[in-house]
Amino acid sequence: MSDKAHGDINDTLRAEGPDAVRARYDRAPKFNDGKHQQRFTLKPFEAIKLSTAPNYLVKGILPDVGLAVIWGPPKCGKSFWTFDLSMHIALGWQYRGRKVQQGTVVYLALEGGHGFAARVEAWRRRHLANHREPVPFYLLDVPLDLIADHGELIRAIREQLGGRKPAAIMIDTLNRALAGNENDPEDMAKFIKAADKLRAAFGECLIGIVHHCGVRGSRPRGHTSLSGADDVQIAVNRDKDGNIIATVEHMKDGEAGAVIACRLDRIELGLDDDGDPITSCLIIPAEGVTSAKGPKLSDANKLALVTLQTLLAAEGQPPPADCKVPQGTTRVCSAIKWREAFYAAYPTDKPDTKQKAFVRAQIKLHDLGLAAVSSAWAWCPDNPDKSRK
Known part of the structure; x- marks a missing residue:
């Protein structure tokens, strides 16, 4: 007998019993109102695979x-x-x-x-x-x-x-x-x-x-x-x-x-x-400008170098008369501003930690010939190899 002939589901139950009701339910088209759809699908460990596709x-x-x-x-x-x-x-x-x-x-x-x-x-x-x-x-x-x-x-x-x-x-x-x-x-x-x-x-x-x-x-x-x-x-x-x-x-x-x-x-x-x-x-x-990697630097040393380079680009000025710099140096900046820029960017609120990190970075960059300080001025040497002392 068709579902249509049965009419109401209660008629089916009375006439043919619960098995017929279950069969009628299985034949009926399923309705999904979206309320029970899974928003978050967990991926099991075994299904997590490394992709080699370009990213x-x-x-x-x-x-x-x-x-x-x-x-x-x-x-x-x-x-x-x-x-x-x-x-x-x-x-x-x-x-x-x-x-x-x-x-x-x-x-x-x-x-x-x-x-x-x-x-x-x-x-x-x-x-x-x-x-x-x-x-x-x-x-x-x-x-x-x-x-x-x-x-x-x-x-x-x-x-x-x-x-x-x-x-x-x-x-x-x-x-x-x-x-x-x-x-x-x-x-x-x-x-x-x-x-x-x-x-x-x-x-x-x-x-x-x-x-x-x-x-x-x-x-x-x-x-x-x-x-x-x-x-x-x-x-x-x-x-x-x-x-x-x-x-x-x-x-x-x-x-x-x-x-x-x-x-x-x-x-x-x-x-x-x-x-x-x-x-x-x-x-x-840019011809003649190398992009090769230089000496390996710690995060603090990198930060000190980047802050100095950025400060020179933004506020660099010709060396004043009281600034003893190697011949050919064209831009210097305030050593105090360099320190302040490093302090502002360094990820800690402890003044003593900032001060120690900056001093270590300044010494390291000087030893590598990447930065120099004279009196109140700082700069990046034109030729790092020749600037080391």
């Missing part, structure tokens, strides 16, 4: 998933460097001999966006003169507040990319994407959460944040929760010759220490309506 966008520099902070002082070239790196990702080209996973890039040029078209044109003329295929690089150069606007931004990317998922979304800069106070822990937490939502909306991708340094130049500006949340942190500075030096300071799931040396090459693009030249710059490799 990078640029090997040794950018992971394929997570938050990347690219920071440095104003006018150090960090935006030029980030754009150049982004173009290599969009095209799938090797970057300085490093493997690259090709993917769509969305670039938010929120600072100096009016000049970004000139950078794109310079890159196009230098690298893509004979390139005919579409380049999956998309520019957004209108103001936004990531905390308030991330939902609308997600919708815009989904609609305008036509179903393609971005491999990387670059936000240049944090200051222009945050309407709140970057020093406030709540505002920074909201910004990080908005960046996480942006990343997760596309099935995981990389969110790159271009950011300025603090007053002392020793770390990214604003609340330290940003550095705590990032997966890779890259410092960009200028050396004494004006070269752009990008250093991978830390990487959660990889080896830090990669150094990329570049310089800006000026290119003329034509004339404006007034007859004046339109110019922009391109990132090119």
Whole structure:
């Protein structure tokens, strides 16, 4: 007899007994309202397997998933460097001999966006003169507040990319994407959460944040929760010759220490309506600048060296008359400010521990010829081998 003929389930029970009711239940289509679906699936130990698939966008520099902070002082070239790196990702080209996973890039040029078209044109003329295929690089150069606007931004990317998922979304800069106070822990937490939502909306991708340094130049500006949340942190500075030096300071799931040396090459693009030249710059490799690894340093020694290099890039000045420096030294900074920058960045609240760590680091860097102090001034020697005493 069919279920329809039975009518109400009670009729089936009276006419054919409980076995018929059970059979009728088994034949009925199952309804799942979603209330009992498992949100959290535990993976047993035996099922946890190491993946050998690529987990990078640029090997040794950018992971394929997570938050990347690219920071440095104003006018150090960090935006030029980030754009150049982004173009290599969009095209799938090797970057300085490093493997690259090709993917769509969305670039938010929120600072100096009016000049970004000139950078794109310079890159196009230098690298893509004979390139005919579409380049999956998309520019957004209108103001936004990531905390308030991330939902609308997600919708815009989904609609305008036509179903393609971005491999990387670059936000240049944090200051222009945050309407709140970057020093406030709540505002920074909201910004990080908005960046996480942006990343997760596309099935995981990389969110790159271009950011300025603090007053002392020793770390990214604003609340330290940003550095705590990032997966890779890259410092960009200028050396004494004006070269752009990008250093991978830390990487959660990889080896830090990669150094990329570049310089800006000026290119003329034509004339404006007034007859004046339109110019922009391109990132090119810096000839004669080595990126080889130097002596192995402890974390404290690395911090002391990075804070000095950053301070020199941000506040370096010609050596004053009372500063005894080797011939050829072009930039020095306050030794007191170097110590203060180290103290501010060193991960402890104990003054005595900070003081001992700085003294040890200063001696070690001096012995290696990586840093020097005379009177009230500090600098990085031009030729480390000749500066050792």
